[in-house]
Amino acid sequence: MKNKNIIYKFLVSGMFLLGAGCTNLDETVYDKVVAEDTKFTAEDLNSIVAPAYNSFRQIYADWDAAFNLYEDSSDLMVTPQRNGIGWGDYYITMHLHTYEAPLPHAEGNWNYLFNGVNNVNKAIFQIEQIPDLENREAVYQELKALRAIYYYLLLDNFRNVPIVTKYDFPKGYLPTQNTGKEVYDFVESELKAALPYLSDKNDSATYGKITTWAVKMTLAKLYLNAEVYIGTPKWTEALAEVNDVINSGLFSLNSNYLDNFKIKNETSPEEILSIPFDQVKAPGTSWPFRTLAAPSQATYELAGGPWNGTGGIPQFIDTYDPDDQRLKDCWLGGKQYTSKGDPIMVDGKQFEYINYMTNVNGCEPNEGYRMVKYEIGTGDIAQTSNDVPFYRLADAMMIKAECLLRTGDANGAAAIVTQIRQRNFKNTNPAKATVTGAKLLGGSVYKYGTYEAGVITNLEGGADIQYGGFLDELAWEFVGEAHRKQDLIRFGVYSTKSWFSNKANPQGAFRAILPIPQVQLERNSNLKQNPGYIQ
């Protein structure tokens, strides 16, 4: 036992020595900022706010974001299975309106939007830690208005979502789901509360920022779709908001439609709220690559072969007036040439985009026209620098026209629509720019019905669509701007008409509201799936 005691003493003394210096588990963080060790100052403000705004790019343009969602589900565009290339799968269910909860489009939109919401909450949380800050309330209100715009999109897509306004939540906190009405009220009140604090200017300082006008546009959209959201139409309220925007005199239509979508479009007088993109610093879009087929690389000298996905649905392309310049402005079709003007040859034949598609389950690489309304720069990589005009004056004017149309002033509506159309017919047939109130009130010229390999197998037509003429105008003006799903739902067409491989299915009307993503249901037991979906 004596020996044991010696050992014990040795060990204890050894441990004691070690214990003093060698139980220290300190570490050094070298390449990140440690929140606990950081005091924010007013100089950090822009960096803190940045992620809240940056989310907007993702929300609009990332994979399975708003662009894909609003267009792929619509009667304007489709991303079919491209033989040998892919796509298909969920893009097909998106087109067929057979989607259920595991849906990348829904997951993408949910994640990006709530990322935006959380980034706003995080920014507010951090700004609260800045001791001396001028205009503190204005900063909060601008961020809250931005968050309200994200919630407007959540409302539009998912309706019943949790309202979360805190970043520092207790351990284990699971948000509870709010009703569509609650979300609607939240968006409305937040936007209205912010209005007094926001800039009512339209200059380089407000570019890409939330201004009075961006808020009014959002309120207008909220009221425009109020009947869908809460069952109560609010046309006059919508009209009042866009009238403010239009009458501000700060915005004017571009004389050329395509000026809205140029690479250098940040000086566009028509834009009300833009999402700034930059090929290098702020990437996120990849329109040319998502839509064009590989041989078009030679046309634009693209840095890489494009991915051959989305194409225009032939039935929609057929609705254009041939003199409407927007057909050529927006769509690439026919025989294809290199940038030098030589024919592009594939397997011995000149490559040609045809206004024809087989069906959603299998299209050849050259089937369907391709959307090119965003200017494609020579040598572009998969990212583009065109800013996205999220709200533009034409949008405000069309809301006004729709409100007038729906409240009995069809001719007033027609005058506005005519005004917008003029730039698209001025070089072809100016007379055709004029539309009548009757036409807007009447049916759609879209030959709805199931389409298979160039043949409409059960013609439904669009004559029975109320305000169908106006719905067509919305399509021609805003195709590819992530509007269409909302418009189809508001005009009652989303589940009642067939187009391409999609069959009318009134029982599927519940799909106007997207399924809550499966993973969110799995992770937050407070969330219930939206009605109609497999629970």
Next chain:
Amino acid sequence: MNFTNHSVLQNFGNKLFKKKLGFTIFFLFTVLVSVAQTKIQGSIKDIHGVPISGVSIMEKNTSNNGVLSDFDGNFQMTLQKANSKLVVSYIGFASQEVTVSGNKVEVVLIENTEQLADVVVVGYGTQKKSRVTSAIASIKEKDFTRGDIRDASDLIRGKVAGLSISNGSGDPSATPNISLRGVSTLLGGAGPLVLINGVPGSIDTVAPNEIASIDVLKDASAAAIYGTRGANGVILITTKTVNKDMPSTITYSGFTSVSDFANKAKFLDAGQQRSLRSQGFTIPFADGGASTDWLKEISGSGFSQNHNLAFKGGNAKTNYIVNLNYVDQTGVFKNTFNEEYRFSFDVNHSMFNDKLRVNLGLLNGTRNMGLDEGTVGYAYRQSMIRNPTAPVYNPDGTYNEDPAKFQYYNPVAIVNETIQDRKDTWQRFTANLTLDLLPGWDVGAMFAKNRNTGFNGYAETKKHYSNTINKRNGVASRDTGNTDNDYMELTTKYHKKLDKHEFTVLGGYSYQYSMNEGFSASNYDFPTDSFSYNNLGSGNALTDGKAGMSSYKNDNKLIGFFGRLNYDFNNKYDLLVSIRREGSSKFGANYQWGNFPAVSAGWSINKESFLEDVAAINNLKIRAGYGVTGVIPNDSYMSKTLYNYSGYFFNNGQWIKGLVPASNPNPDLRWEKTTEVNIGLDFGFANNRISGSFDVYNKKTSDMLWNYGVPTPPYLFPTMTANVGKMENKGFEVLLNTIPVKTENFVWNSSMTFSHNKNKLTSLSNDLYKIEGDYLNVGNTGDPISFATHRLEVGQSIGNFWGLKSVDITTDGKWIVELPDGTRQTLTTAMYNDNNKQYLGNGIPQYYAGWTNTFSYKKFDLSVILTGAFDFQILNSQRMFYENPTIAYNMLDTAYDKVYDKAVLNYNQTYVSYYIEQGDYVKVDNVTLSYNFDVKPFKFLSAMRLYVSGNNLGTFTKYKGLDPEIKREDPLTQGMDNRDKYPSTRSFTLGLNVTF
């Protein structure tokens, strides 16, 4: 201590630690008395003809105090009696009794093969195998596999029950995937802890020729002394040492081998394509007029050579080993290679009457590698899908490309026009000091510094598709990363034997500091190809703001205190108790420290009086153990709230960087713990001609670390590293060594391993995290199919395939699937949801087996190693993607075969059970024939051995893919046979070992 009885000596010779023996013999030498009668001379060598010094030679049944052999293995002694017997003994070798006839004796000592006498390496020391109470497998050098050996793992493949080593790739720079007793943690890449002479390191850093033994601590009662990372077992690699007087030797070991793909996928060749076209089938290519075997264009025979020189010398006080190893392997794919230099130096030094022993070691290595598996894997895919009638080159000598097809590139251009130089270097300095304070009590200190550095260069020339198609005009990058580890370990050990009680107490402290740092830069648009990656600044993308640059640095600490008690009563009852308290800086402030206790016991039944006299039973021991081990996450700082600058915000004409959180912080991050119960039986019968062990275990993992999904909102990021789930692994392992035939000239040794593991996920929730439905879909088929491949569900095993069950096909070639309710439906995309999916099999083998047979006939040895895995399924992704006639690329020659013998497939590529196949296989892993030369005629040679060997010679399986031994990386998506995998190779080797 006073030994006069030979049998006692013999016993001790077998059982004492090496280092003690010299002293004991010396002691004996001085005590015993000699009376001169007959003078004899003799020499003592091992079977390789290497002289052995310090061997004790005694005259039996006399008072002769014996002698020790000298430096050259020679001895002289004077016998007291005529016709006496000599007892020749040396630690590690079987003692022999030699009858003296004449006055010259030559003794060849044979290394002790009686396994019970073996010493096994356990944590912080060694232990006699007979005293081991936990599940430890020990493989000595003589049992190592020979042949085309890439690293230490190849030496023991199929030889340790429960240890699965899969390479599954022909890539010469690939590292093996090693897992022990199934998947017990969800963290990817969590293999066993590998310690090289006690210092953590990668299994491929040490030259295989240098290794003396590999010990695997399989159960937690053995591994718990290592606390961290012990949950996946511990592999202890011990390199060769010299602990005796010996002449200087040089041993050369070398081999060369030739390798080829073991199997090739059969895609349509030019002739088949033309024949199909002429029969009216739609072929997605125009006839390019050529006949190209694309795979052949990017591959050839692989060649490798391995040369190893070991220098040994010194005496019992000071000795050294220097090992030089050169490896040059070229892979079957062009421009894949691995050229390695490994150098090690180990010196032992004893001072102050052997009270202080110093061991200094240096391990250094450097390797250069060519194209990585990602690059050649992509070239491989392109070679499969490319039009076999397209030419490699255009008439003007440029590479033939076809930009009209999506993601379709000339594989020859990829392989030839990508420049990849990957350099790794590693350095390890170790110093071990051991001080004998009092008899039986010593204290030790170990200091080590380990540095691993990677330095890579990468370039794509202007002939690469990055320029010819993607207009990047030359691409280049460099990157480097460095990991430094500082180790300190202080131990104290006390050993005492009191009558029938024997115990060893160990206490210690360990400190590990790790630091990682690195840098990378990339650029494109270069004025010339001639710089490759050597003049990065000359690219234009940098000035255009499109070049990339990054750097990082992070650190972490791991501190442990440990103690262990080994107790033995009367060589019958053994007890081991250990505890480790370990802290890691990676965890939340309140959760840094964890306790990892272990207890195990053994009962040597054969030593009981009722069995002692049963000659047929040489060994019978029951063992039982319980222990707790832990797992730490890979990344540092995850408990802290960290911000990064990323993403630009357009503010009044300026782009401003955003301050963004790096991840969801988890201040509660703590140890993942595994508790394991192991019960084992060791046996040896009939003179140990039948021996082995049997182990059953139950491993329970809790607080399982993983990147769990969290809801957004309220979290900013959709995943968070947290301790949530629970998992269970149960199984058994059998090792059976037999000597079916043993005659004077012919011996057949057989060693069989067999293991079974059953995995079950028992929870995916805790108070804070809950997953509705208790399941998650994981894995990804890969473009253009966008399906999850596996499902992780509570109550189920990991590795379950989840998907649509195809059962039939319509006459027009559409899949008919069976829904979970048993009804059948023609598949449409609308059915692509979980309601229509079901479990389709499991990718983890339920059973693994290995069978090593060694046949020795005179100077020939033949060893045959079979390995096998049973009861599992493989998703054959090559068939899923390419056995489909609707694709726009080249396809397998079976694409037009009728599915279910009914109709040719007419459905887009999709994931259905038709592509999930039975994976069971038996593989002839290695066959080696060796010849030991008689070196007597050559004075300068002391041993020579020549061998021929074949690796991966044949596979018995129903699997239609290339190799059912697939790559096993991510534990959650086991069973996926990646279409781009570098196909495994078959090799033939010629090797030579010579000792001078």
